[in-house]
Amino acid sequence: MPIAKEKLTLTRPDDWHIHLRDDAALAETVCSAARNFARAIIMPNLRPPVLNADDAAAYKARILEHIPAGSQFEPLMTLYLTDNTTPEMIREAKARGDVKALKLYPAGATTHSDSGVTDIRHIEKSLETMAEVGLPLLVHAEVTDSDIDIFDREKVFIDRYLKDITLSHPNLKVVMEHITTADAVEFVKSSHDKVAATITAHHLLYNRNDMLVGGIRPHYYCLPILKRNIHQQALLEAATSGNPKFFLGTDSAPHGVDAKETSCGCAGCYTAPAALELYAEAFESMNALDKLEGFASHFGPDFYDLPRNQTSVTLIKEEWQLPESIPLGDNQVVPLRAGETLNWRLQLQD
Ligand SMILES: NC(=O)N[C@@H](CC(=O)O)C(=O)O
Ligand SMILES: [Zn+2]
């Protein structure tokens, strides 16, 4: 008699942080996001960035063209906060409805962040308006000062800026994106209840040894950079704790293979092709598969004041192999875990 396969059925999850890129890349990125998720918060770091409601509506329309037949995938748009964002731009974005949040990139902190904020004081009016109209602030929380070590940049950003922002704007919802340290976990836990964080699958599964021991692995290089194992452990504990302040955001961020496998490679891991499977593996390693649904499917919509999804997905315990590379426009992208075998597999819908 065949032994029944281990299965896990969850409310269909959402991704609260993803990079879909644009144009020819959308055929791949939208499809892989829609495979896992009902909705996703779409990062605005295009070139040029998504600055206002018109840009967001146009980008959303380009995304919608690539949604696979039968999928209900809904892109939730964001604006890229700059020194020049005005209260009027924020009010208009809220009124038109596509935009669900604004993203703060300190200038120069990460991929395509050169239009980012140069001084937090420049966005004071924007933060007030966002709190007033109810649009969350999403933060890439790293300082960019050349004298601050890359492994300390998240902690220094919390101490220098994030504490003040959250205290001086008690009505502003703040998501600390893709957290990587025990310091961030502590900060989010001890802040007021409008402060939350997303956690990626790769920061749950890996630490800096995985990227650096035995050779440099460029496909593990992302920002904020993987930290030491005690931080990975703190993230695993936070994600599996059932605390609703921590929810899923893949930060899936594809780059063409030549931009990664080179002497000065781009930051970003392409995890969308196996996103839920990778999270399931991380939660299983903590014996906490029962906590995956809250993290992946409930706490995000609750924080954003959106309804939880009505449909479900099923993961089965079954080996399968990720491809070595995947076409991305006229280029190729190497997904995280390329060519390797995964133990969980998302069951495809009939
Ligand atoms: N995470 C990354 O390493 N890269 C992201 C940008 C970001 O989220 O910081 C990208 O757009 O490539
Ligand atoms: Zn970022």
Ligand SMILES: [Zn+2]
């Ligand atoms: Zn990102």
